[in-house]
Amino acid sequence: MGDPKGFINIKRQEAGYRPVEERVNDYSEVEKHMPDDARRLQASRCMDCGVPFCHWACPVSNIMPEWQDRVYRGDWKGAYDILQETNNFPEFTGRVCPAPCEASCVVAIGDEAVTIRQNELAVIEKAYALGLVKASPPRHRTGKKVAVIGGGPAGLACGDLLNKSGHSVTLFESADGVGGYLRYGIPDFKLNKYIIDRRVNLMVEEGLIIKTGITIGKDISASAIRKEFDAVCISIGAREARDLPIPGRELKGIHQSLDYLVQQNHVVKGDTIPEDDIIRAYDKNVVVIGGGDTGSDCVGTSNRQGARSITQLELLPKPAEHRTEKEPWPLWPKVLKTSSSHEEGCERMWNVSTKKFIGEQGRIKQISAVNVEWSTGPGGNPVMNEVPGSEFTLDADLVLLAMGFIHPVHTGLMKELGLELDGRGNIRIDENCMTSADGVFSAGDSSRGASLVVHAIQDGRMAAAAIDRYLSQS
Amino acid sequence: MSNWLPKQQGLYDSSHEHDSCGIGFVAHIKGKPSHEIIERGIEVLERMEHRGAESADNKTGDGAGLLIQIPHDLYKEDIPSLPGNGLYGTGIIFLPRDSGEAEHCIAELDRIISEEGMKTIGWREVTVDNSVLGKISRASEPAMKQIFITGESLNDRTLLERKLYIIRKSIEDAIRNSSLKEKHLFYIPSLSSRTIVYKGMLMPTQVRHYYRDLQDPHMTSAVALVHSRFSTNTFPSWDLAQPFRMLAHNGEINTVKGNRFWMSARESTFDSPVFGEELKKLLPVIEPGKSDSASFDNALEMLYFNGRSIPHALMMLIPESWNEKNPIPEELKYFYEYHSTFMEPWDGPASMVFCDGRFVGGTLDRNGLRPSRYVITRDDLIVMGSEVGVQTFPPEAIVYKGRLMPGKLLLVDMEQGRIIPDEEIKRTIYTRKPYQLWVQLNRVNLEDLDVKGDVPVAMENEALHEMHLLYGYTREDIEDIITTMAETAQEPTGSMGTDTPLAVFSDKPQRLFNYFKQCFAQVTNPPIDPIREELVMTLTSYIGTQKNLLDETPEHCRMIKFKSPIFTNRNIETIRTNDNPEFRSITLPMTFPVKTAPGSMKRALDNLCISVEEKIDQGYTYIILSDRSADRDNAPIPSLLACAGIHHYLIRTKKRTRIGLIIETAEAREVMHFALLFGYGASAVNPYGAFATINDLVKKEEIKNVRHIKAEDNYIKSVNKGLLKVLSKMGTSTLRSYRGSQIFEAVGFGSELIETYFTGTESRIGGIGTVEVEREALMQHETAYFKSPSLLESQGVYQYRKDGERHAWNPETIHLLQWATRSGEYTMYKKFSDLVNSLNRKPHFIRGLFDFKPQARVPLDEVESEKNILKRLTTGAMSFGSISKETHETIAAAMNAIKGRSNSGEGGEDPERFMPHPDGTSTRSAIKQIASGRFGVTSNYLANADELQIKIAQGAKPGEGGQLPGFKVDKIIARTRHSTPGVTLISPPPHHDIYSIEDLAQLIFDLKNANPKARVSVKLVSESGVGTVAAGVAKAHADNILISGFEGGTGASPLSSIKHAGLPWELGLAETHQTLVMNDLRGRVRLQTDGQIKTGREIVIAALLGAEEFGFGTATLIVLGCVMMRKCHQNTCPVGVATQDPELRKKFTGRPEHLINYFSFMVREVREIMAELGIRKFDDLVGRRDLLSVRTIDHWKAKTIDPSPLLYVPREAAEFATYCVQDQIHKIHDVLDHTLIEQSSPALERYGRMPVQISLPINNTNRATGTMLSYEVSKRFGEEGLPDDTISCMFRGNAGQSFGAFLAKGITFRLEGDANDYLGKGLSGGRIIVVPPAGSTFAPEESIIIGNTVLYGATAGEAFIRGIAGERFAVRNSGADAVVEGTGDHCAEYMTGGRIIVLGNVGRNFAAGMSGGIAYVLDRDGVFEYFCNKGMVSLSAVREYEDQEFIIGCLEKHVKHTGSTVARDILHSWYQHLPKFIKVLPLEYKRAMDEMKLSMIDEKLARIREEEQLGVTY
Secondary structure, eight states: OOOTTHHHHSOOOOOOBOOHHHHTTOOSOOBOOOOHHHHHHHHTTOOOOSSOHHHHHOTTOOOHHHHHHHHHTTOHHHHHHHHHHHOSOHHHHHHHOOOHHHHHOGGGGTSOOOOHHHHHHHHHHHHHHTTOOOOOOOSSOOOOEEEEEOOSHHHHHHHHHHHHTTOEEEEEESSSSSOTHHHHTSOTTTSOHHHHHHHHHHHHHTTOEEEESOOBTTTBOHHHHHHHOSEEEEOOOOOEEOOOOOTTTTSBTEEEHHHHHHHHHHHHHTOOOOGGGOOOOTTOEEEEEOOSHHHHHHHHHHHHHTOSEEEEEOSSOOOBSSOOTTSOTTSOOOBOOOOHHHHTSOEEEOSEEEEEEEEETTEEEEEEEEEEEEEEOGGGOEEEEEOTTOOEEEEOSEEEEOOOEEEOOOSTHHHHHTOOBOTTSSBOOOTTSBOSSTTEEEOTHHHHOSOOHHHHHHHHHHHHHHHHHHHHHO | OGGGSOOOBTTBOGGGOOEEEEEEEEEETTOOOBHHHHHHHHHHHHHTGGGSOBOTTSSOBSOEEEEEEOOHHHHHHHOTTOOSTTSSEEEEEEEOSSHHHHHHHHHHHHHHHHHTTEEEEEEEEOOBOGGGSOHHHHHTOOEEEEEEEEETTOOOHHHHHHHHHHHHHHHHHHHHTSOOTTGGGOBOSOOBSSEEEEEESOOGGGHHHHBGGGGOTTOOBSEEEEEEEEESOSSOOGGGSSOOSSEEEEEOOTTHHHHHHHHHHHGGGOOOTTTGGGGGGGOSSSOTTOOHHHHHHHHHHHHHHTTOOHHHHHHHHSOOOOSTTSOOOHHHHHHHHHHHTTOOOOOSOEEEEEEOSSEEEEEEOTTOOSOOEEEEETTSEEEEESSTTSSOOOGGGEEEEEEOOTTOEEEEETTTTEEEOHHHHHHHHHTSSOHHHHHHHHOEEGGGSOOOSOOOOOOOHHHHHHHHHHTTOOHIIIIIIIHHHHHHSSOOEEOSOOOSOOGGGOSSOOOGGGGEEEOOOOSSSOOOOTTTTGGGOBOOEEESOOOOTTOOOGGGGOOEEESOSBOOHHHHHHHHHOOOGGGOEEEEEOEEESTTOSSHHHHHHHHHHHHHHHHHHTTOSEEEEEOTTOOSSEEEOOHHHHHHHHHHHHHHTTOGGGSEEEEEOSSOOSHHHHHHHHHTTOSEEEOHHHHHHHHHHHHTTSSOSOOHHHHHHHHHHHHHHHHHHHHHHTTOOBHHHHTTOOOEEESSBOHHHHHHTSTTOBOOSBOBOHHHHHHHHHHHHHIIIIIOOSSOOOOOSSSOOTTSSOOSSOHHHHHHHHHHHHHTOHHHHHHHHHHHHHHHTTTTSGGGGEEEOOOOOOOGGGSOOHHHHHTTEEEEEOOBTTBOHHHHHHHHHHHHHHTOEEEOOSSOOOGGGGSOOTTSOOOOOSEEEEOTTOTTOOHHHHHSOSEEEEEOOOTTSTTOOEEEOGGGOOHHHHHHTTSOTTOOEEEOSSOTTOSSHHHHHHHHHHHHHHOTTSEEEEEEEOOTTHHHHHHHHHHTTOSEEEEEOTTOOOSSEEHHHHHHBSOOHHHHHHHHHHHHHHTTOGGGOEEEEESSOOSHHHHHHHHHTTOSEEEESHHHHHHTTOOOOOOGGGTOOTTSSSOOOHHHHTTOOOOHHHHHHHHHHHHHHHHHHHHHHTOOSGGGGTTOGGGEEEOOOOOTTGGGBOOGGGGOOOGGGGTSOSSOOSOOOOOOTTOHHHHHHHHTHHHHSTTTOOOEEEEEEEOTTOOSTTHHHHHHHHHHHGGGOOSTTSEEEEEEEEEOTTTTTTOBTTEEEEEEEEEOTTTTTTOEEEEEEEEOOTTOOSOGGGSBOSOSSTTTTOOEEEEEESSBOOSSTTTTOEEEEEEESOOOTTTTTTOEEEEEEEOSOOOSSBTTTOOEEEEEEEOTTSOHHHHBOTTSEEEEEOOOHHHHHHHHHHHHHHHHHHOOHHHHHHHHTHHHHGGGEEEEEEHHHHHHHHHHHHHHHHHHHHHHHHHHHHTOOO
16 A cells, blocks of 8 residues: 555645536536645555455456555556456546445445545546557457447446457447447537447457447347347446426426436537427526436536526425435445536535426416425335425426436337336346346346436446356356 | 373364473583482472472472483392493383283384394382372373393493494384383383483472482482473373483474475485484384474484583574674584584474483573573582572572673583583584585585576566466465565565455365465464564575485585575576576476366376476486476466475485475465465475566566566565465575575365375365366466456455455445444344345355254243443553544544453553543443563553453464554654653564463463453454463463464554464364363453454354353444455554544544444344343353254365364363353462562552551562552552652562562652562663672572573663663663673664663674664773674764763762662773664654754744734743
């Protein structure tokens, strides 16, 4: 370990964001990068714990103490070698991961956690800069063919590993570029799409075949895929968004957040959108319903589009600012998260239940809502009650629904394959990631339900290992 | 006769016995026989009774006896036909009690006698009175008869002796191979024309009553050599009593296993010029199944009868240390070197007395770890004994008082009628042959040999990576271990305990090394400090063909000498390519073809054995076993398996001594690996893989600023240091004696491996065979050549990794325990407990192999209360210093609240904590620990305890000392430890007052006196044989015995010790319980256990295996916030638990309630299980092995384990107590102190403090005088004590051991006479004066007056000694001032404070490890510098006025108190003497004192400035 006293002598310092005035005018990444020396000092705060809880909490099991020590020592290659062993895409997680590791960081018991996420990002960016991230195609091919359906983080991770083990992998993506939610869900100001292209290009160079714009179950039948390939991995995400079926839902100006975000991502990419389809926030009162990360991305995007006002509503109570006793260290705490987008301007309301959309000439004008209270019911389940007399209305010219995703879309591919589902509508898989159909595997949100990018990567890795075992046995 | 001992049952194994004892002799120097000598001899024995032991019946001794010259006159009365004295041989024969069998033995004996051309003159009845015997002794008493043998025309006594030797060896062999039922009773104590031995399973006082002969005034002898035995062994037997035929031994041969193997191996090269063909009758040299001392006697006899004198043979077997730090003649060094090429030392503490009828004498091992004192009187008597005062003489009768010195001989020639001094004896011997010339002409230094070509160290990247994978190198191996070693020349340090599964339970492929655990010395012999006492240690050895032991020729030393057994690539190439026909070498591959597996490895190994043998027959001298040939098709045989297998194969074929065995392997990389290879016979090892790795690391600049050659050198250095540490743990000094001594226990090896390849190694629960070993080798081979991952595994052995090795303390268990105890929710605790138990069952620990047998349950409310059971729980010994004040006090508060017991650890305790707080809570630690450093151990500390715990060993680093670096010693720690801030504190590996079991008995006795109300407990660490050690400890009257598992934690230890030393507590506890029950000792002691115990279920399993109390260390800390950072040694604990950093301490969040919750939860769980098991009282759980059953496990390796020996219930359990039912009898009711206390009552009364003066006689059986009196003082007056001289006592005579131990302030002891060991131990402010008795005519300044280890751990007070002290004067002194007129070796060792003045010569190694205090030495001859260990001190002239003032003041007091003429002369001519005084000042101490002075000046300046600012002017 580099500096045993680093965590005592050095304070946590984040790279920080660009100034609000500057960043709201563009779609470039808001987060800054630190100079190497400062980054090394941050890495020196890692205590190289006997029991590294960060590593335990990390879905992909990154071994933070090992690569942070190398960062501290300036050995970027060593750090990269270790990091890439557990994580296919540190450049994604380094940008968008909520960092469960930091919540479990031992320094965080009595101080502020090590900046693990940013340290990770620094390692991978440095590795790119130094030319360490190079295509390394497999030395020999096994002759086995695998189809990966769905090019989100799970599919990419799965395809990456299978390809590296010498299998011939074709990745099918229905959109015009791979990345899934990374590409069209997350705004550029959080994840520049160049980052995805840079990675995907390497993978292609390594022999991964990518076919975009093809929807399996529609353009090509699932059975044809099964016939052609020795194994199939379904990683189509959980794209069935939760809706809000209340009066006035049919009004214009009410959109699912993903539609909004996808569109903006296309715009940033340079695609042209037909005027009629454009969802614009400019000079509008925007109401985002749903207090999660997607909602926050809508806030950031609306600000960039010049919204007049932005209000974000959340049904649940405002979380505590700090960890409570109910969620002691090293557990992941539900605490109030203020993102860079929130800083850019937005009113946040909690304990709000939307009752009705009120329109004018078919367009949304106002929403009607009520405050709620939460109590613990029998069996310990939370029970919600409206607060009598607390009804209120809000002006709303654009409403974005960001209430999460339920499960994968059941039509098309899934219908054709007739895969068994679990209780929540996700694809049921066994301990080998295999679905009810032999040789058909699933990874990521489509079997797990909507979750973090880092979980998707890990699922993809697990599925790859399982498919590799499956192929070596057949 | 070993058959008398119970057969191996359960975990008890009779081969574990140890003994040590009191020894001595009385002789008339001019050889005049008298009955008085015998009387005196017996009296010597009786006066050392406290050094022996008695069994459960309190009447059976462990053995006692004496050796005398043949009392011809007495025998002549009974056998009138006897020829003249010296013309016949005689001896007592122990016979079977069955008369038929006895007749058979006699007939056999007669047959052999006549075959040897001798004849039996007759038999004599041996009259004995067995009514004096105890029950146990009588049960094993043999029948006895005395035989008289003579021969025709045998006037040559030497020939007669040889014949008798042949007869004895032959009959022993014949009876041993007979089918007699009672053959174990047959034994011949002695058979000689010169001497006869009377001995038995007796207490010293029984000897004279048992053997009628001894009372007969006609029985005369000029010498009586005596021995009384204190055996840890539970079943002492008649034959193991001493003396043996030539000697008596106090001590222990640590390397005896190897010595026996080597002796057996070299029998094939024996060619006796004396015995010729008859030699065969003398084999085997070593009688099987006897004690270490008996084996030594066998070896000595063999050398003696083949023509070497006893001193010569002793110098071969226990050579003194002869490296450059030892002041002995060059020729003598060559003599030792010559013999060391073909005879390894029998290593271990040894005080030997020997006698062949003409010569009588004694010697001490190189370390001098056994006391031996003698006096010579005007009428030509010499009395030597383990103690002084074993004979009383009027002062004027004494001519000289001396002591045996380390490595030196004392020899009395009763024919010449004189004492031959050591130098003269040795000169006679080393000038017999031109040894120096022989060595110079024949012995070759490895570094002087030419090398042809070189093997490059570096490997290609790919090859290196493949090699790493093939031998299972992990990232931890390379980054944490090899890098550290190559960079710092030190082994890496770690903290907390190991919590990974045993190798046999692991899912990961294991190196074969990992199945072994290091054994270590505890109680029965001391570990050595390899750093501070380097002068006795050496790794130098020789390889070549060993020649005939029974002869000496120049060619004997035709060997290659090397100083480090770690061969560089160049070294091994030198051996390989040299063209000397006498040094022919051949390399054989230790690999096996992968394709033909399974079974391939075993076949390859068996073939390898055969081809090695062929090569030996072809005349090769060096066999190099190499795994360099491993490749895609051939996997390496684990190097240890190949090495041990071939070593044992060659011992069996008796060819081992003909070659040097060199191992060339990439597998060995850490210290443990090398230690094992040498322990199993390797002559040298070339770790080419580690070297290639280092080369790569240097190239990649992972190792910075060092060139490869230096890095490699560092690495070798650190391995060598580590080896010395492993050697010294077992009390072994030389690699030559360590080699092949197998000081390891295997865990998880089945009989196939043990019998064929690791013969003689302990492995108690069975385990894997060659098939599994092969599979592990193949798994690694597959990884290397087929899976080929690009990075090495981060295996997580030392630090948790998710996919790595399992850890018992992992994120889930840690956080659940913290959550449960903080929230106070039992359900959460149950989650924790379930998780722990399911992990245990994977399996992880041995306890996971057991299930409870279902029983009829009882209602929970009928089970013993929670409150009661809580009292059985204790916390681990964690010193204030290793953990923060907050943590230490929180633990104490919690334990006091639940009436459990917290443990102070080693490091004293602030007296403020002894008083309860106003609210009734208390932070006083109930258990006060006494460890080897004795930090803060004062009379007052001891008086304020409920339990006094002697820490013999610590689970994480048994056999090692410790070190608290100066930077951690702040003001408060320094105060509680009675030391100086900023000065490093070293805890020696051994307690310097416990070198043997009788010493431990003495310390227990001291502590019992120091606090009669406190229990005394002894902390041991699990290893095989701990049961027998514990039996000894029970006999030494300990109230409690703690068996710690090796998993225990530490604040800092070398990683290899944490992981590889000691055994799981399950094994040690079960063995201890079984052994104690078998001996009916279990009822006298409480058993406690600890080591990674976490849940109620584990408590119950421990109870069922025999424990009644339980300790928690790591779990305690985790409850209080520890997250297993394993950074305790860096002082950077981020949760404020194990740190002294004030900022970090603020982060401590633990509260007593958390701990109380934890212990209550566990007890709640215990009660639930008790209810299920149908047990109401906790005591009824203890030892109920029948409630446990062994689970079926389907783990591929773990399923080979059979833990049922742990569940064995000895037959005796039906009859004897199985848990503690009675208190020990401590025999402190009649100590002298009761008189002292009574007479001191005016001083002790509350408002009294009236001065009193007492005058009493004293003798050596008055031990620990003044200790109980000090307890009374401390109890009443605390640390303060009494005003100076309030209680003034004057004693006349020979004081027993521990005179003035822990003497409190206000007490002055004046002794006219002399004193034994441990005088002023723990001196706590009192004053001790020792002067020769009035009327003495010897020169006091030349005579020894006090024993060894004086002022050990003294914290304050004064001592004035008019005379010379033994070894280790003022060892670990931290506050006393003393004047003495000369000392033995190791004076001022580990001293941390106080000042001593030595007015005469000092021995070797002065000031070793001295970090504080000052010594002033009068260096009359200008040789002091040679004798001083300057590692930590600087020497200077005495210049400062302050120093002069101190010396003069002390000398004036010395003159006043002792009348010393030496001191008077010095004072008279002070300025003549002043230049001869040398001031010994520790560097660190000097810096600390300077800093203190500076800060005082700073304070003063600040005050002046402040005053100026305030405008205050005067």
